[in-house]
Amino acid sequence: MKASIAALSLATASAVAQYQNPVLWEDLADIDILRVDDTFYYSASTMHYSPGAPILRSNDLVNWEYAGHSVPVLDWGSKYDLDGEQAYVKGIWASFLNYRPSTKTFYWGGCIEQRQTYIYTAPAVDGPWEKHDPIDHCYYDAGLLIDDDDKMYVAYGNTQISVAELSEDGLSEVSSKQVFQGDFTIEGSRFYKIDGKYYILVTRPPDAEFVLMSTEGPFGPYTMQPLVDRVSSPIPSTGSPHQGGIVSTPNGDWYYMAFIDAYPGGRVPVLAPVTFDGQGWPTVELVNGGWGQSYPNPAVSGGAKKVKKSIGKDTFEGTSLSHEWEWNHNPDTTKFSVDNALYLQAATVTDDLYAARNTLTRRIPGPASAATIVIDISGMTDGDHAGIALLRDQSASIGIKRSGDAAKIVMVNGITMAEDWSTNNKGEEVDSADVPSGTEKLWLRAKADIDPASTGSGSFEYSTDGENFTPLGNEITFNREWQFFMGYRFGIFYYATQAIGGTVVVSEFDVAEA
Known part of the structure; x- marks a missing residue:
């Protein structure tokens, strides 16, 4: 024995x-x-x-x-x-x-x-x-x-x-x-x-x-x-x-x-x-x-120390972002804040995701993972669009579009760049679902399989209770070309199509292996 x-x-x-x-x-x-x-x-x-x-x-x-x-x-x-x-x-x-x-x-x-x-x-x-x-x-x-x-x-x-x-x-x-x-x-x-x-x-x-x-x-x-x-x-x-x-x-x-x-x-x-x-x-x-x-394993004294992993939940504790986060270009620092949640004001009037300021990104952990955000939409104004994208030179997203007093959840695909990295397609709505009246909080999920040996695909889901998720839209195929250099990222976005003035609050960003 x-x-x-x-x-x-x-x-x-x-x-x-x-x-x-x-x-x-x-x-x-x-x-x-x-x-x-x-x-x-x-x-x-x-x-x-x-x-x-x-x-x-x-x-x-x-x-x-x-x-x-x-x-x-x-x-x-x-x-x-x-x-x-x-x-x-x-x-x-x-x-x-x-x-x-x-x-x-x-x-x-x-x-x-x-x-x-x-x-x-x-x-x-x-x-x-x-x-x-x-x-x-x-x-x-x-x-x-x-x-x-x-x-x-x-x-x-x-x-x-x-x-x-x-x-x-x-x-x-x-x-x-x-x-x-x-x-x-x-x-x-x-x-x-x-x-x-x-x-x-x-x-x-x-x-x-x-x-x-x-x-x-x-x-x-x-x-x-x-x-x-x-x-x-x-x-x-x-x-x-x-x-x-x-x-x-x-x-x-x-x-x-x-x-x-x-x-x-x-x-x-x-x-x-x-x-x-x-x-x-x-x-x-x-x-x-x-x-x-x-x-x-490399021989080091004291053994491996515990480190903060990219897999897991970020509740935006404190008053600053953790080091995993990077903005798409420099942010407008007057249009966001962190105070135990991420507060985003619409920083750009546009209908182009690639032109919208203050898109906050995280690298996608491979070979496959899913990111879920909890977002309070009660402060959105008419024409606003907020959500989470699978972001690269060919992108797609799931988000909320506000129209007057109503809102719908939309999946947008075909957001693409030309060879000079200018936008050549702002994307098309593939699918949508009405947001129930009185709803203030939604869960939006982006799923990404970035394994080079797989099909390389992404998809989206939403929930009104954080427990039961509904797929929205079609599965997308990722671009594998190298010229953009950077890989796909999760991107939290919020922009106005009519006038600046709205706000959303993201209280959680949760990454899980998929």
């Missing part, structure tokens, strides 16, 4: 000691990853969503929670306010995040619209973040190195990879030099110094990662070897792992966090161990020639 118990305990420990890829089934692309003491941080791109450049935190590389945003406001022009103009697919692309121990400062930097590079600094990942004067040079797809002597360098570029030395405060350029010429497209630089050698990781989109190594200094010369090249993905029907960065644990183990193209869900992170050979070249640990679906 004792032997059986011991065997069972060993089997249980073995099962617990494995993590599954993807480590986080959410759209978090263009990864930069680092460790400060025993805490890991993860930064991602966000394009036109605000606040931008989310930072996630973990103590074990497997369990992550949202901890802040490096860019509080996208203040690079009026189009980011979605006030008669739009900045879809502009904004924050691949950028860097690093920590400078000598000044106890986090640095974020990114090139905006391939023009200037903006640097933001903060004493902690949750801020306050300070925006500095831009560097009049585009550090495209940049990675930041803070060397042993505290000098700061940025590796950047597309195919022609350059290195810039920054000023003592890290806010301006001292010099710049091209250090490598690729024979094919390479970008997505991440910059490291390990055991006296300099490394620049670069990606060949969309299927490979390469390592540039120099034994002489940050300006090279560099030689190149592949890290992973067209290896199979741990998720069926997705692309090869690529881009991202490497990071060490406190005990000296190394890992590579890459992403895979997993549309319609977006670009999703996967993690694998890394070893270095005698010459200093890193190698990813593969399983039967491909990226493993599972690996042993």
Whole structure:
């Protein structure tokens, strides 16, 4: 009996000691990853969503929670306010995040619209973040190195990879030099110094990662070897792992966090161990020639800590939004508030979801999930439209439309963008249901299957009591094309078609696996 118990305990420990890829089934692309003491941080791109450049935190590389945003406001022009103009697919692309121990400062930097590079600094990942004067040079797809002597360098570029030395405060350029010429497209630089050698990781989109190594200094010369090249993905029907960065644990183990193209869900992170050979070249640990679906958990002291998961209920406790939330473009801050519920005033007069300000979004947890909102519609005025959307360049929604004293629940499909991201179809009402007279509170649900190996579909339901849900409209098929870059999101929207003045109150946002 004792032997059986011991065997069972060993089997249980073995099962617990494995993590599954993807480590986080959410759209978090263009990864930069680092460790400060025993805490890991993860930064991602966000394009036109605000606040931008989310930072996630973990103590074990497997369990992550949202901890802040490096860019509080996208203040690079009026189009980011979605006030008669739009900045879809502009904004924050691949950028860097690093920590400078000598000044106890986090640095974020990114090139905006391939023009200037903006640097933001903060004493902690949750801020306050300070925006500095831009560097009049585009550090495209940049990675930041803070060397042993505290000098700061940025590796950047597309195919022609350059290195810039920054000023003592890290806010301006001292010099710049091209250090490598690729024979094919390479970008997505991440910059490291390990055991006296300099490394620049670069990606060949969309299927490979390469390592540039120099034994002489940050300006090279560099030689190149592949890290992973067209290896199979741990998720069926997705692309090869690529881009991202490497990071060490406190005990000296190394890992590579890459992403895979997993549309319609977006670009999703996967993690694998890394070893270095005698010459200093890193190698990813593969399983039967491909990226493993599972690996042993990273060895960290104290074990995994409890983190806030994206699955679950948000009741908007307190007076600010949690870090999981991002607006579609900058919000009109005079038209919303948080006070143990989300209060939305109509911020735009429009009949176009893509032109409506203050659409509040969350990434859709994969492979399939459903989001339910509880919404008080008693403050809506004539012509108002409020609800929840499955939001991308091809969108659909369920919502309430107010017409005089009456209201109906409508499912709208076929909301689409043209190739320049302007709206080319505002959608059509597919189905509707009358709201019973006197009803103030409704439950609206959006269901999304974003598994690339499935049909990739969404649907909608509503309820007047929170218990019994009724389907509304047809099942929609998600767009799997990559050009929009970002994956589908849940989006809470409210806009006026006649005049501003109405209000809705969202008291709950509940995400469940589907």
